Every structure is written in structure tokens, then in C-alpha cells.
Amino acid sequence: MTESAGTHLDESKKDFLALVEPLIVGWNAETAEMPHALLVQHYTELAQISFHDVTIDGPHGPIPARVYTPVSAPLSTFMWIHGGAFVTGDLNMPEAHWVSLSLAAAGHRIVSVDYHKALGGTHYPVPMDDVHAAWKWVHTQGWNGPLRFGGGSAGGAYAAALSVRLRDEGALQPDAVLLVYPIVHPQLPEMTDEMNAATAGLPVRDSFNPRIIEGMMFNYAGETDALSDPHAFAGVADSTGLPPTFIINSEHDVLRASGERYAHQLKDAGVDVAWVTEMGSDHGQLNRPLDPAGISSLTRIIRWLESLQG
Template identity: 40%
Template sequence: MQDTAQELVDGAPPGAPGSVTDRTAPGPHGPVDVRVHVPEGAPVRALVWAHGGAFAHGDLDMPESDAVARALQRAGHLVVTVGYRLAGDGTRWPVPSDDVLAAWRWGRELAAAAGVDAARTFLGGASAGGNLAAGAVLRLLRAGQEPPAGVVLAYPTLHAVPPAASPAAVRALATLPAGEQRWEAPAVREMYAGYVGGDPDGAPAAVTPGTAPLEGFPPALVLISEVDGLRGSAEEFAARLVAAGTAVTCVLEPGTRHGHLNRPEEPGSGASLRRIDAWLRVAPDLTGPA
């Protein structure tokens, strides 16, 4: 395992304690931008993390990527953030998914080279990044390959056609000021059409993980924004994971809007980061798929 890890990461060490380093991971469409956040002490856990942005926006510098990683780095975790290629200008499925999958494999081996056990190496993402993370897990399972030890999904979008909102979600959305993004069904479908480059109906299972078989999915933390038109997608996915025998921790963050990890000044962002930190510490002890 050590030799494989060193070969994949070109023999380079993860980085000095406390460092943040921009690197690249090899991928099928060319190098994938990654940023490695090394904690001060010897890392025990590692997380490969993908930002959101409706598949077409976002970067390694946005708070949902950089601020999240730095907070978890301070908590003692090794974090690799992924600058996947964005949909648009000829870039469509499966390119963003391929990039996240390539970064996961690279980050897993980097973590192994740093002494982190595979049972403590995780994958996750926010919003569209949550979709890409869940889709990468499904692709690994379909290929008969080992999935991450666990998955962190923050307010993910997992359906091209959002499930019906619960009465509580409808009441919460009614509190949004005029002009705020509500992620209603037409906007969600347009987002997926931009991702796949056409009609999302009949797209591969990894494009819409919320409609895919979930047997074998690893333990998951699902964080939900309270005031979010995509809330039903996350809630239904969590329920389907439970039905599939996966150990799921599903938490609704009170008072938050979609994308709250991208607003570190809001209390809900800090609360969710503390939940992620706590879950990463206990996840290896959770009961896996039935």
C-alpha cells in the first residue's frame, strides 16, 4: 500500500505540519487541481472534499471549500479539496465526476502515505459537490471497488426532479425574502441539463444518486439546511439509505439557508463544521451496511 501511495503521489510527502499546498492529481481528462491541508499533528483521519456551485461554479478558494478545509485542518484532519472541472463550455458529465473520482483515489493514497488508515479516510461534498461525492461512491460500488469509509453530504442535490417538499419545508421556504434562490423544480432540472448537456431523464445513476440503488453505500452524515428548496432531496436520500441498511446520521441545521457552509460568518456554518468533525471521529465505529 505504501509503495502504491508513493507512486500515485509522485513520491512527494503530504506536506509540512500545518501547511496548505496546491497540488494536482492525475485524471483521465488531465491533471485535477487539489489543495492539501495538513494538520499540525500526525493525522488520524482524512477527508476528500468537493465544493458546490450547481456543477458550473465554484473553486478551491470559496469558503465552502477553503474555509471548510481549514476549519477541519485545525481540528486535526488531513483534508484534500477538489477543484474539479466545471460544467459548461463543452465540459459535461462525466468529466466533473471523473475528476472527483480521480481526486478521491489520489487523496486516499496520499492519506495512506501519511499514515491514515483506510477505515478513517472519507469522501464528501456540499450541494452539487455532495452529488459528485455520492455519485463517485456509486461508481466505485458498481465497479466492485472499495468505497470510502464514510461519506459527508452537506445539503446535497441528488435528484433532477426534486421530491415533494414536506409541510415543514414549505413553511420554512415561505420565510425566504423575495428574490432568494428557492431551487424550484424548473431551476433544478435546468441545472442537471447543464451538467449532462441535455435532457437529464435517463441519465446514469451516478448523475442522480437519489434515484439509484443504494445497497452497499457506506455510513453517511447528511446535513440539511432548514430553509432550502433542495431539502427534500437530502431527506429522501437519507431515508433511502436507512432502508438500504446504511448507518445514517441525518441532521437539520436550524435557521440555515442552502449553502450555509459558504457563509462562515453565520452561526449555522460553525455548528455544521463541529458536527462534521465529531462525526468523522466516530464514523469508524458505526455499523456499516447490513
């Protein structure tokens, strides 16, 4: 990595942090738009789900998590990792809470996990170590049935990289992995003409462009060497021997370039992979509980979990 390339990455990171600063500052206000009471008022079947917070011991400090228990005996245990551009998000955001409630209502035990954010000098491998520790914790609970995990957006990056790390460690892999609108490459792969057309004219396309995404990934990585670390970015890994994977991309989303490219990488490596594009949706539909695209994606996830039960 040349000095000029390093300077370029530093500038991209500064631009990214400047862009997301208002989001970080206003995060609590944003997530309060759909509190639990309103969720169960709109989706009455979610009111029957019990949940409780737990703290998992991690190598870099405590890791907040929340366990959701279905009414009947769980069909499986599923660890879910929310997104937030690696710098924001929590267990109360709809992408964490609504998704977890809904999957628990479909009969699955859900462990929703948080992680250290890439802010204030925190970078890889700290958040990755958090989700790794959370997965090890899941295995200590003695729960019966299949064990799976997945994540959305940055959470998808963590889930994909975790499967690579577990394979390389010879550790217990999940039965299957779910990635929803993930970003798994340190640089956004080239977009097709169709992807460019699908994102043309969107305000987010002007602000969240490939340069900003590059800055986001470098901010998470912390140093240039980590950009080629397969335990940080699954998109640079050998995909051989990874678990069956289901990927949901969003039509009007520049990150679809990463999700689709990774799907083809998995397929070329002989991995059992399926992927679908949520038509009509932009990025982050699982964080919008009243969005038809979010409802559609959640339904796809539930049906996917059902298909795994045989």
C-alpha cells in the first residue's frame, strides 16, 4: 500500500464519518419511532413473545444481547446481528427487535447480539471478536436443535466473516447462514448496468457512493492490512467449505453489488447458496416495520427457516 493510497483511504474515512455523524448523534431519537408497544399493537402476534437481556463476557468487555423465547418448544436457535454501518445501531432498533420478535413468533429461539462500534479508536478485530464470543456463548447454553446465525448490512459482514473464521478454526459451524443486504468486500465490486439504473436518482446514491463505502470499510478495518484479512471481510476469503447460505439483496441498493458478487463466489466454491433480490426496496427494509418490502423480506426469512426444518 503506497503512501498516496493510504492518504486516499484516510480521506475517504473522514468523509464517511462526517456523513454519518448526524445519524450517530440522533440514533436514539430515530429508533424511538417504533417502540415495543407500537410494534405489538400493529403486529398483535408478537405480544406473546417473552424476551430478556443478558450480558455475555467478551475479550474486550461485556457484550449486550437479548434472548427471545417462542411460546412452544423452539424449532431452532438463531443468532441475529443487526447493522448500522459498523458505527451505530442497538438491540432496540427494528432491524434487531422487530426481526427477533417475528422470528420467535415463527417458533425459533433468537439471540440478538450487539457489539462494539467502530468509533473512538475501536476497529477490527474488536467487533468481530464480540460476535465470535457471542456464538461461543450460544454453544454453552445446552439448547437442543439446530444452531444458525445471520445478520443485516454490517451485521451481514460480521456473519459472513464469522463463518469463515469458524471454518478456519475448525470450530462448530452453524447449520446455515443468513445475509440480508450485506457488505462483505473492502471495496464495492463493480456495479452492473442494471444496478446503476436501479440506484440512479436516489439521494443516497449521491451521498453513499463507492468512495464513502470505501471509507466505511477502512474505518472498520482500522489499518490497511486488515483490508485483505478474510476474517474481517469474507469477500476476500476462500469460500470453500462454508455453510449453506441464503442472501437477500435490495433492488435499489448500491450494496447489492457486494451481496450478488459474494453469492457467485460461494456458488463457484461449491457452497449451497441461494439468493434473491427484494424488488422495489432500497437498503435497510428490515429496519422499517411498516414497509411492504420489509414485511416481504421477513416473510422470506421465515420461509427459509421453515425449509431448513425439512
